[in-house]
Amino acid sequence: MPELPEVETIRSQLALKLRSRRFDHVEIHDGRLTRPEPPEVVAAELAGEVVRDVRRRGKYLIFAFESGRHLLVHLRMTGSFQHPAAVGPDPHRRAVVNLDDGSDVAFRDVRRFGTWLLLEPGELDAYLSARIGDEPLEGAFTxxxxxxxxxxxxxxxxxxxxxxxxxxxxxxxxxxxxxxxxxxxxxxxxxxxxxxxxxxxxxxxxxxxxxxxxxxxxxxxxxxxxxxxxxxxxxxxxxxxxxxxxxxxxxxxxxxxxxxxxxxxxxxxxxxxxx
DNA sequence: AGTCCGACCCGAACGC
DNA sequence: TGCGTTCGGGTCGGAC
The missing domain is CATH 1.10.8.50 (Helicase, Ruva Protein; domain 3)
Structure with a gap:
């Protein structure tokens, strides 16, 4: 189960791979992932976004885009990212992002609890502060x-x-x-x-x-x-x-x-x- | 307000 | 062997 260390491991690797990359095309195969937003709407909104950084707060993975928007991902029980994405059929693949360097990032989730939420500029802090407390590894956690x-x-x-x-x-x-x-x-x-x-x-x-x-x-x-x-x-x-x-x-x-x-x-x- | 519990999922482990 | 049942885990929302 991804807890803070597992999410941080994913974050640090994705940051190296995705920084400055553009999401050319996004496909979301599972309506649960973006609920209540329709998956095709979120996929279309994500196309063209350029990754400024990949961050983490608690167990949330945060894709920060140059536009100021954020994609907030929670892996819940079994969510995971794959880069480069494996070729061939995968019944647990829920989304694929085509990057501008020609590679693909896949999102897999066996139990389908994971969530993707696209936030507009300025919405992130309020969303997070309503849900999670201090970062345990930061100095403020006294x-x-x-x-x-x-x-x-x-x-x-x-x-x-x-x-x-x-x-x-x-x-x-x-x-x-x-x-x-x-x-x-x-x-x-x-x-x-x-x-x-x-x-x-x-x-x-x-x-x-x-x-x-x-x-x-x-x-x-x-x-x-x-x-x-x-x-x-x-x-x-x-x-x-x-x-x-x-x-x-x-x-x-x-x-x-x-x-x-x-x-x-x-x-x-x-x-x-x-x- | 704080606490508890069911719902959401589905593969794995277990019981017969 | 095969089938049915139970379990688990993070978060949310409703009940207390």
Missing amino acids: TAVFARALAGRSAPIKGALLDQRAVAGVGNIYADEALWRARIHPQRPAGELARQEVAALRKTVRQVLGLGIARQGATLSTFRDPNGRKGRMQKAFKVYGLEGEPCERCATPIVKTRVAGRGTWFCPTCQPDPR
Whole structure:
């Protein structure tokens, strides 16, 4: 599942390939991708746009055009980009962009949750600020800022980490990995964490996301970067998907449970539940 | 306002 | 072997 490190991996590669390229022609084969806008309308609007840069906010990929417009892409569960696009039939291909250098970029999405939204100049900031909070890897994401985002919340800290308005870009995998490193039980009420626990969690969130980027993301089954390569972060997991395996710190078998409606892995010894 | 839960998808894993 | 069922995951919208 693409979380911040996977989206960042895609962003950095696409930026190198697409900067200053013009979208000559766009085909969108799936009406869900641009809903409620008709796909042929969005495809026609995109034709002629020149890429100034490819950016990222949280899990959103942002194609910034010279015109001032932005194409906001969310990969959801299984969205991915391919460049150069593979030749031959692909039942999961949802869109293709022909570039002015003669190459094609393909968008694939098995589960069809991904979205493409074309925003007019000036619309981006309001759209994003309504949906997502601070970038965890930027300096503005201080312990004080994080503590404020968690203050007064009775929801489990795991759930708060998944809330994109509390902190942008953390998904199910990196939430579990950050909580293990910070030795915090996923079920702890977010607002009841001690200041030093918030500080520790801020640090480990940044650690695991940074490690994920350095390792080009995590590939469980489907994630591939635009060059078709897998990530390596899955080899550095300490708890995610490791039910029954010994905890690296204390050898206690890792437990799988359900928190905030999500599969959740943790070490019951290192991450004690104070209740 | 914050929290919870179902809906949206479909391939993979599982059960018989 | 083959078929049917369950599960998961990010976000949104509705219910509480």
